[in-house]
């Protein structure tokens with residue numbers, strides 16, 4: 001069973017299918033924490049959840065759920081283009097209320113102001129939950145994934161709705177810790193670190209990556225929910241932990257901050273340049289071994 005952030009017809013369902021899940025294996029959960037909890041309990045083999053959007057940024061529910069509870073690690077990612085359809089009940093009258101996931105609403109703010117200026121905007125747990133609620137008569141219109149209309153007998157009021165062209169959302173496939181995906185040469189590593197409160201703490205962490213020629217691809221912070229001013233940093237960087245330079249960097253991060261959680265090394269969805277090779281790291285380790293054994297200098 002593969003858990004995903006549902007119900008049927010979410011972007012996340014499409015992401016899970018794009019990652020090779022078979023439709024018969026997919027089981028929807030109404031929230032990201034619920035999909036991850038089913039995976040932690042072993043009821044689901046893996047969970048597919050949204051992690052960040054190019055317009056609205058990180059999905060806080062996913063970030064928090066990744067640090068609360070037993071560790072899960074990402075084994076794959078995928079990126080989807082995000083454009084919405086606005087769905088209404090067939091023959092439905094005036095649109096007085098429009099519903100969707102907060103991330104979706106944030107991506108169509110201008111469109112709503114122009115086309116449905118008088119409608120009340122209501123947040124739902126997901127874009128597909130909004131479509132389901134429109135069908136049930138709770139709201140008049142839903143901002144949904146285009147595929148939602150295949151699952152819910154609604155009418156399409158508008159297609160291709162997006163304030164920002166080329167908006168994209170990134171999704172992760174997460175499992176309980178186990179064998180890591182093999183390095184491909186185009187990988188990403190994710191960690192979450194609770195930085196200690198001292199001068200230069202974050203700069204020291206980032207320097208460990210820079211010193212080893214590792215490209216930082218994302219950094220986000222979330223409060224620890226403990227003391228005001230105490231943060232967790234979600235850091236993504238190029239490379240796979242199996243590579244000497246990346247493994248070295250990860251150990252250094254862990255030395256700085258014992259509260260470091262590994263969130264996975266997995267192939268990148270979008271091809272970038274290959275991660276720099278590790279030849280000089282391997283050569284230096286061999287040289288050091290020789291020095292220690294009295295074979296070299």
Ligand SMILES: O=C(O)C(=O)C[C@]1(C(=O)O)C=C[C@@H](O)C=C1
Pocket residue numbers: 005009010011012013050052053059082101103104125126127128145169
């Ligand atoms: O509600 C959905 O359809 C989702 O899969 C969630 C989500 C998100 O969390 O950003 C995914 C893609 C879109 O950016 C809007 C909503």
